[in-house]
Amino acid sequence: KAGVTQTPRYLIKTRGQQVTLSCSPISGHRSVSWYQQTPGQGLQFLFEYFSETQRNKGNFPGRFSGRQFSNSRSEMNVSTLELGDSALYLCASSGGVGDVETQYFGPGTRLLVL
Amino acid sequence: GQNIDQPTEMTATEGAIVQINCTYQTSGFNGLFWYQQHAGEAPTFLSYNVLDGLEEKGRFSSFLSRSKGYSYLLLKELQMKDSASYLCAVIDSNYQLIWGAGTKLIIKP
Numbered sequence: 001k002a003g004v005t006q007t008p009r010y011l012i013k014t015r016g017q018q019v020t021l022s023c024s025p026i027s028g029h030r031s032v033s034w035y036q037q038t039p040g041q042g043l044q045f046l047f048e049y050f051s052e053t054q055r056n057k058g059n060f061p062g063r064f065s066g067r068q069f070s071n072s073r074s075e076m077n078v079s080t081l082e083l084g085d086s087a088l089y090l091c092a093s094s095g096g097v098g099d100v101e102t103q104y105f106g107p108g109t110r111l112l113v114l
Numbered sequence: 115g116q117n118i119d120q121p122t123e124m125t126a127t128e129g130a131i132v133q134i135n136c137t138y139q140t141s142g143f144n145g146l147f148w149y150q151q152h153a154g155e156a157p158t159f160l161s162y163n164v165l166d167g168l169e170e171k172g173r174f175s176s177f178l179s180r181s182k183g184y185s186y187l188l189l190k191e192l193q194m195k196d197s198a199s200y201l202c203a204v205i206d207s208n209y210q211l212i213w214g215a216g217t218k219l220i221i222k223p
Contacts, residue, residue, distance in 0.1 A: 003156075043203075090156065103159075105149075105156035106156055107155060
């Protein structure tokens with residue numbers, strides 16, 4: 001089974017721009033979660049999508065948004081980029097039907113905002 | 115608030131044993147995960163504990179004490195490839211995953 005894939009792997013943007021990141025989950029997985037990882041910080045939860053609906057949301061500003069398509073692929077969008085948005089953005093997929101499930105992570109998209 | 119504490123960095127010698135601790139204060143508890151993350155790579159699942167006690171899986175073992183809000187990951191017969199960050203994550207009462215900042219483990223020959 002192919003793992004979780006994320007594109008692009010690296011991205012450089014300037015302040016004020018917007019960016020869209022993509023995540024393809026493991027085949028058959030219906031839940032996709034997005035995380036922001038910065039040095040010294042734990043994984044910060046952004047949101048989770050299940051069956052094209054946002055099921056959970058973290059404490060990030062409205063500039064961070066996402067969506068999920070019928071094939072479970074998900075995109076994350078960040079508008080009006082700020083320097084502090086520079087981070088590794090990870091997505092993780094799981095079956096989505098159990099209360100406790102192992103999450104399988106993609107390699108991440110490393111975003112640098114200049 | 116919810117909090118998970120792990121040491122920032124640890125150093126150990128190849129062939130030795132190392133214990134990485136994780137203490138947590140969360141609203142409820144529904145289990146604890148350990149993940150390994152090599153530099154520049156995705157976190158990968160190591161273990162899941164929901165009951166007190168020790169779970170052994172090859173060279174890696176994970177221990178949980180729910181009454182103490184404490185877990186540790188024990189790595190035996192350390193190899194250079196074990197150099198990585200180790201992430202502790204707790205599932206709270208709302209089934210949300212709360213992540214620690216991770217422990218960077220450096221293995222020296």
